[in-house]
Structures are given as C-alpha cells and as structure tokens.
Amino acid sequence: MPASLEPATLPRPTPALWPRLVRAVGRAIARAAAQLRRDGFALAGVTIYTVFAVVALLADVLATHDPMEILFLPTGKLAANIRPGADFLLGTTNLGRDIYSQLIHGTRSALLVGLSAAVVVASLGTVVGLVSGYFGGRIDMVMMRFADVALSLPFLPFVIVLIGFLGASINIIIMAVALLLWPNTARVIRSQVLSLRERAYVEAARVTGASTWRIMFVHIAPNILPLSFLYGSIAIGWAILTEASVSFLGFGSANVVSWGYMLQDAFASQALSRGHFNWFIPPGLCIVLVVVAGFFISRGYEEIFFPKLRD
Amino acid sequence: MAALLEADDVVKHFPVKRSLGEIATGRHPAVHAVDGISFAIESGESVGLLGESGCGKTTTGRLLLRLAVPTAGTIRFDGQDIGTLAGDDLATFRRRAQLVFQNPFEALNPRFTVLRAIAEPLVNAGVPRADHQARVVEAMRRVNLADVDQHLDKYPHQMSGGQLQRVVLARALVLEPIFLVADEPVSMLDVSVRAGILNLMRDVRQAMGLTAVYISHDLALVRYVCDRTLVMYLGKVVEDGPTEEVIRLPQHPYTQALVKAVPVPHVDQSHEPLPIKGNVPDAKNPPSGCRFRDRCPHAMARCASEEPPLREVAPRRRVACHLLAA
Ligand SMILES: Nc1ncnc2c1ncn2[C@@H]1O[C@H](COP(=O)(O)OP(=O)(O)O)[C@@H](O)[C@H]1O
Numbered sequence: 001m002p003a004s005l006e007p008a009t010l011p012r013p014t015p016a017l018w019p020r021l022v023r024a025v026g027r028a029i030a031r032a033a034a035q036l037r038r039d040g041f042a043l044a045g046v047t048i049y050t051v052f053a054v055v056a057l058l059a060d061v062l063a064t065h066d067p068m069e070i071l072f073l074p075t076g077k078l079a080a081n082i083r084p085g086a087d088f089l090l091g092t093t094n095l096g097r098d099i100y101s102q103l104i105h106g107t108r109s110a111l112l113v114g115l116s117a118a119v120v121v122a123s124l125g126t127v128v129g130l131v132s133g134y135f136g137g138r139i140d141m142v143m144m145r146f147a148d149v150a151l152s153l154p155f156l157p158f159v160i161v162l163i164g165f166l167g168a169s170i171n172i173i174i175m176a177v178a179l180l181l182w183p184n185t186a187r188v189i190r191s192q193v194l195s196l197r198e199r200a201y202v203e204a205a206r207v208t209g210a211s212t213w214r215i216m217f218v219h220i221a222p223n224i225l226p227l228s229f230l231y232g233s234i235a236i237g238w239a240i241l242t243e244a245s246v247s248f249l250g251f252g253s254a255n256v257v258s259w260g261y262m263l264q265d266a267f268a269s270q271a272l273s274r275g276h277f278n279w280f281i282p283p284g285l286c287i288v289l290v291v292v293a294g295f296f297i298s299r300g301y302e303e304i305f306f307p308k309l310r311d
Numbered sequence: 312m313a314a315l316l317e318a319d320d321v322v323k324h325f326p327v328k329r330s331l332g333e334i335a336t337g338r339h340p341a342v343h344a345v346d347g348i349s350f351a352i353e354s355g356e357s358v359g360l361l362g363e364s365g366c367g368k369t370t371t372g373r374l375l376l377r378l379a380v381p382t383a384g385t386i387r388f389d390g391q392d393i394g395t396l397a398g399d400d401l402a403t404f405r406r407r408a409q410l411v412f413q414n415p416f417e418a419l420n421p422r423f424t425v426l427r428a429i430a431e432p433l434v435n436a437g438v439p440r441a442d443h444q445a446r447v448v449e450a451m452r453r454v455n456l457a458d459v460d461q462h463l464d465k466y467p468h469q470m471s472g473g474q475l476q477r478v479v480l481a482r483a484l485v486l487e488p489i490f491l492v493a494d495e496p497v498s499m500l501d502v503s504v505r506a507g508i509l510n511l512m513r514d515v516r517q518a519m520g521l522t523a524v525y526i527s528h529d530l531a532l533v534r535y536v537c538d539r540t541l542v543m544y545l546g547k548v549v550e551d552g553p554t555e556e557v558i559r560l561p562q563h564p565y566t567q568a569l570v571k572a573v574p575v576p577h578v579d580q581s582h583e584p585l586p587i588k589g590n591v592p593d594a595k596n597p598p599s600g601c602r603f604r605d606r607c608p609h610a611m612a613r614c615a616s617e618e619p620p621l622r623e624v625a626p627r628r629r630v631a632c633h634l635l636a637a
C-alpha cells in the first residue's frame with residue numbers, strides 16, 4: 001500500500017461515516033489501480049468504458065452536426081452518401097445525416113441505457129441475494145423460484161413482447177434488461193452470503209449485540225459489493241446490446257439516436273450491398289467494444305476486487 | 312453463593328440431510344451434539360469444559376451465550392431463561408455475557424481496524440460515540456496491548472496471533488461483562504505466546520471478578536486456569552468436580568484415560584494418544600446405554616442397557632458411571 005494510504009496517517013477520533021466511506025473508496029480505487037497495471041485485459045476494459053463515458057459527457061462539444069438534421073451541400077444539393085472527409089468525418093447517410101455525429105450521440109444513449117440497467121441489476125440483485133442468503137428458509141425459497149422463472153425467459157422475445165405491450169422506450173428496455181439479469185447477480189451474491197454468514201467474525205458481531213441489519217449491511221455487505229459492481233458492469237454491455245438488437249429489429253424508439261438505430265437505418269437503406277462501410281462498421285464496432293470491455297473487466301475482477309488481504 | 316448460570320437437561324440436535332431410505336422410512340437423523348446436560352455455575356467460578364474434539368464443547372458454549380437455541384431444556388442466566396430473551400432483555404444479556412474465540416485470525420473482521428473492532432460492542436450497546444475511544448483504550452490497557460497509539464489503526468493482517476487474541480479479549484471486555492466463555496483460547500496460537508495469554512486471562516478474570524467457562528481439549532490448560540472441571544464425552548457430562556480432585560482421583564474410566572495420557576501436565580505439552588481402544592462413536596448414532604461402553608475397559612452388561620445418570624458421589628463431585636452405583 002502506498003504510504004499516503006497508510007491508515008496511521010489518518011485522523012484519529014472515531015471518524016464519522018462519510019470520511020470513512022471516502023477513505024474506503026479511495027483505498028479500493030488505489031488497490032484496483034495497482035492491480036490494473038498488472039492485468040492488461042482489465043485495463044483495456046476499463047479504458048474502453050472510460051473513453052466512452054468521456055465521449056458521452058462531451059457529446060455536444062464533440063459532435064459536428066445535429067445527428068438528425070438533414071444536411072445540404074453549399075451548392076444546395078442534399079448531402080447524401082458523402083464519403084468520409086473533412087466536412088463529414090465519417091460521411092453521411094442516404095438522407096444526408098452526419099454519421100460521425102450520430103455515433104457520438106449514440107454513445108450517450110448507450111451509456112444511459114447501460115448505466116441505468118447496471119444500477120438496477122446490481123442493487124436488486126444485491127438486496128435479494130443478501131436477504132435470501134442471510135435469512136434462508138422460506139424467504140430464500142420463494143426468491144430463488146422467482147429467479148428461476150426470470151432466468152428461464154428467452155431474452156430477446158421477452159423484451160420485444162414487453163415493448164409490444166408497453167410501447168417502445170428506453171425505460172422499458174432498461175426495465176426488461178433488469179428483470180432478466182437480476183437473478184444472476186442475486187444467485188452469486190446469495191452463495192457468497194451463505195459462506196460469509198458462517199464466519200467467526202459475523203458470530204462475533206452477533207455476540208456483541210449487533211442487530212440483524214447491522215450484521216447484513218455493515219459486516220457482510222462490504223465483502224460482496226465488489227461482486228455487485230462486477231455484475232453491474234457486465235449488465236452495461238448486455239443492456240447496450242439489447243437496445244441495439246431491439247432497435248435493429250425495428251422495435252426501438254424512433255426519436256433516439258442509438259447505435260442499433262444506426263445499424264437498422266443502414267440495413268434498411270441497403271448500405272451493406274452498396275458497400276457503405278463507413279455507415280455500418282463504426283456503430284457495429286462500438287457495440288462490440290463495449291460488450292468486450294464488460295467481459296475483459298469480469299475476467300480480471302477477482303484480482304481487482306479480492307486482493308489477498310494478507311500481505 | 313447463588314448460581315449465575317443453570318443448564319437444565321439441555322439438548323442440541325443438528326438435523327442432517329436425509330437419505331432417500333431415511334425419507335422413505337420417515338426417520339429424521341440428527342447429530343446429537345449436546346444430549347442432555349445439567350450443571351450450575353456459581354458467580355465467580357472458573358469452569359473448564361474438557362473433552363475430545365467433537366464432543367459438543369463448542370456447541371455448549373454457543374448455547375450458554377444464546378448463539379444457538381436448545382432443542383430441549385432451558386438455560387437460566389441470573390434467573391432468566393435466555394431462550395426467551397428478546398428486545399431490551401436480550402440486549403442486556405449481550406452486554407453481560409461475552410465470548411473469546413478459538414481462532415483470532417477469523418474472529419476479527421478483516422476490514423475493521425483495531426479501534427473499530429473493539430468499539431463494535433460499544434456501538435451495539437448504544438454507548439455515546441464520544442466515549443468510545445477512551446473505553447477502547449482502557450480495554451486495551453487491561454489486556455496489556457502496550458503502545459495503544461501504535462495499534463489503534465492497525466488492521467488484523469498487520470498483527471500477530473498473540474496480539475490478535477488480545478484484541479479479541481479486549482473486545483469481549485470492553486462492555487465490562489460478568490460472564491465469559493473462552494473457546495480453546497490458545498489452541499491456534501504459537502506455543503511461545505500461550506502461557507502469556509492464559510496468565511493474562513487469569514489475571515483479568517480475577518481483577519474483574521468474572522465468571523468464566525474455559526473450553527478445551529487440553530487437561531493442562533484446564534488445570535492451569537480452572538477451579539472446577541466438567542468432563543464431556545459425546546454430548547454428555549461424564550464427570551464434574553474441583554479440577555485438582557478430578558485430576559488426582561479421576562472416577563470415570565474416560566477421565567482416567569484422559570489423565571493417564573498427560574502424566575505431568577504442561578500447557579505446551581505434546582499429546583500422546585489416549586490409552587483406550589477405538590475412536591469416538593458417531594454423534595449421529597450414539598450407542599445405547601453408556602456412550603463410553605465400546606471403549607471402556609470395565610464395561611458390563613448393564614452398561615449397554617441402561618444409561619448411567621450423572622450422580623453426586625461426594626459433595627461437589629458428580630460422575631456418570633455404573634461402577635460407582637451404590
Ligand atoms: N452448526 C452445526 N451444524 C451441524 N452439526 C454441527 C454444528 N455445530 C456442531 N455440529 C456437530 O456437533 C458435534 C459437536 O461439535 P462441537 O460442539 O463443535 O464439538 P467440540 O467443540 O467439542 O469439538 C460435531 O459432531 C459437529 O460436527
């Protein structure tokens with residue numbers, strides 16, 4: 001551990017919750033960073049996520065045009081099917097829209113879908129896993145039956161049927177992804193909790209009078225949060241892929257520019273057979289990158305989140 | 312003196328997974344971890360629970376602290392049945408009865424500093440935050456953790472086993488309990504620090520006037536720190552009496568074997584195998600009658616058919632053996 005993080009240098013009187021939390025998060029980040037330097041795959045995954053996050057935040061600055069605006073050349077002609085160049089970095093669509101700007105704005109909607117789904121999946125899965133694993137018995141049985149049902153639903157058909165009933169919107173897609181992915185998180189967390197609750201220090205907390213909630217959230221939860229983050233980060237990729245698939249199949253929301261929407265637009269306009277690679281390769285590549293990043297991170301997670309506590 | 316703790320015919324069975332045959336025949340197999348034990352502990356006593364691994368010592372300790380609830384029987388602490396405690400009464404009990412763990416490397420949350428670990432009971436007891444540090448420091452002084460300032464912010468993995476066990480002891484003492492269970496308190500520690508921890512526990516117990524139960528498989532340890540000893544075999548108490556008498560004149564054949572195995576007791580003595588044949592029977596299927604009969608050199612026909620009760624054979628001296636029947 002670097003010297004600046006040595007606990008001895010930190011303020012003494014029993015600290016309040018916030019500074020302690022900030023310290024803990026700081027230590028976790030420092031540990032993760034140290035580990036990342038050793039694991040190339042995880043580093044690549046985190047880098048990809050970071051780049052996309054920055055692009056999404058700065059979309060308005062980075063985009064050169066309004067992504068949905070039909071553009072015209074100075075000559076007054078429709079700027080359709082222009083090849084990549086200085087004016088239109090990745091060229092234009094057959095209706096004269098700027099592909100580069102669509103890609104940039106697509107990052108924003110991808111991130112919105114991905115992060116929201118991740119938050120819902122991680123928090124729902126964590127709470128269910130904790131309660132199920134800690135209390136066991138009937139509560140556990142009921143919750144795990146729900147998980148089985150959710151896991152047995154076919155992914156894409158379920159999302160499409162849901163959209164058919166409730167209408168196409170990003171919120172519905174987020175909800176659908178969350179409904180289908182929480183059981184994976186809950187299961188893994190439950191099995192961790194099953195072993196953690198038998199640990200001697202949990203019994204120690206009980207014998208010193210800690211309440212059930214305190215044991216669950218103060219003594220057990222910190223040990224499983226890394227797993228929640230992991231499953232959240234996998235959900236990011238899944239959610240983005242789902243949104244893209246749904247949009248590509250034409251069930252997407254018409255007024256949101258997303259990578260899936262771009263692919264569908266390109267496909268419907270026969271960009272493939274006309275060899276307009278500049279139109280469908282970039283969004284396809286972005287989807288692949290995001291999904292791969294999720295897998296890279298999950299591959300190296302164990303080292304990052306569960307470093308040996310012993311020196 | 313009044314009894315602080317009374318166990319009355321306490322039983323603890325752990326159900327085990329049933330095989331298909333057992334489901335078909337409607338049987339419910341269970342591990343008979345503790346199978347009907349009765350004793351009273353007076354205020355200020357230090358009592359040893361002695362027996363081989365698996366005989367139910369830890370389970371007994373957990374029952375006394377209400378970390379497990381008896382399958383049958385009652386345990387009274389200061390006159391109250393601890394099985395029915397709830398709310399404020401349970402909180403009060405938790406302040407008064409504490410545990411020292413066998414393995415200090417496991418008993419401390421790896422994410423808690425020493426300060427937080429020892430302050431945890433204070434948090435749970437609702438002691439104002441402003442008082443925590445002073446009380447933690449006081450508890451650390453009590454267990455001779457010198458250089459308090461140097462240790463407060465350490466994490467468990469930065470300390471040695473002996474230091475960790477002192478932290479565990481400090482955590483148990485910080486609420487000034489009146490009753491302490493110590494489950495094999497030195498068995499996981501380096502031989503070189505065992506005597507130090509035992510001396511410390513003995514001194515602390517005397518200084519604070521604690522009632523204590525020491526759980527151990529080690530006759531020497533029990534002799535070193537306990538006034539009185541209960542010998543357990545397969546979920547039963549087979550002998551009970553003042554430690555020195557039990558060692559000098561063991562009455563139960565099992566106790567006799569235990570004593571023979573350790574002729575000159577020393578805390579760090581290595582152990583010879585017991586001078587009796589066979590192994591401890593399966594706690595799922597204890598033998599009929601006397602549980603020790605398979606291994607007993609004096610077994611008679613009666614031992615298989617009739618279970619010997621734990622009988623008073625002299626003042627403060629109880630033995631469960633047909634050889635001593637009137
Ligand atoms: N939580 C439990 N579930 C099932 N069996 C248990 C449990 N705790 C203890 N046992 C069983 O009860 C018996 C007594 O165990 P224990 O009290 O730990 O003995 P000791 O401390 O004397 O070694 C053993 O056979 C053990 O396997």
Ligand SMILES: [Mg+2]
Pocket residue numbers: 365368369370
């Ligand atoms: Mg034990």
